Amino acid sequence: MSLPKGLAEEVARNLVMVARLLDEDAEQAYAYARIALRLASRVAAVREAAGFASYATGKYAEALAEFRAARRMTGSVELWPVMADCERGMGRPERALAMAGEPEVHKLDKAGQVEMRLVAAGARRDMDQAEAAVVTLQSPELASNSVQPWTARLRYAYADALLASGRETEAREWFAKALEADQGGQTNASDRLAELDGIEFTDALDEDGADSGDSHGEQADDADKAGDKGSAKDADKDAGKDSDQS
Incomplete structure (x- = not known):
């Protein structure tokens, strides 16, 4: 509302594109964000x-610089957890932990406080303090049977911390609980459960290609190459998803 109409519409169009592309094409979303920033850097x-x-x-x-600027403009504390996570991303987990103990945390809503707890636990993991991460995540929200938007991610993080601490039986229990609460596919809890249970998934197409290799050697070679490429792509996706959850 503080911008001239034409400029406001141009900025709005770029912000809409940022929102649309953020989860699908982060680099393109970033390009639109830079345009909006060039046009209206004084808008929170x-x-x-x-x-x-x-x-x-x-x-x-x-990111941290932009979040700090937005916070100065609005006075809101809602960006506090993601600001702390930026500190983790910059290799400064101790600063993230310090932020977890600041008074701003008490001003966050319930979702924000859970997010802050997740960030603090992640910082503990960054510092190879798996048991401390387990303790950090223990909370009334974790113990609650009520499923909230954050429940699956909280249970998943707890299971992952338990596993890192060598408590495999408990970890399996909590991965199962995470899967039970995960209605939107936020985590890869099902894959982690399968891994703990020693279940391996085989591509039926690869098996067919291998079976026909005796009579069609050249076609089997082509199929094997295609299968290898597919597996590499799947592995990249899985690695990325695991990284997101941490």
Whole structure:
């Protein structure tokens, strides 16, 4: 509302594109965010959008600067957890932990406090303090049987911390609980359960290609090459998803 109509519409169009592309094409979302930032750097919503676009592309120092600017403009504490996570991304988990103990945390809503707890546990993991991460995640929200938007991710993080601490039986129990609460596919809890149970998934197409190799050697070679490429892509996706959950 503080911008001239034509400029406001141009900025709005770019912000809409940031929102649409952030989860699908972070680099493209970042490009739109930079345009909006160039046009209206004194608008808090623009600084916030630029922060999330930078965060999604791993530009943590840039993201932190934008989030700080947005916070100065609005006075809101809602960005506090993601700001702390930027500190983790920059290799400064101790600063993230310090932020977890600041008074701003008490001003967050329930979702924000859970997010802050997840960030603090992640910082503990960064510092090879798996048992401390387990303790950090123990909370009334974790113990509650009520499923909230954050429940699956909280249970997953707890299971992962238990596993890192060598408590495999408990970890399996909590991965199962995470899967039970995960209605939107936020985690890969099902894959982690399968891994713990020693279940391996085989591509039926690869098996067919191998069976026909005796009579069609050249076609089997082509199929094997295609299968190898597919597996590599799947592995990249799995690795990325695991990284997101941490």
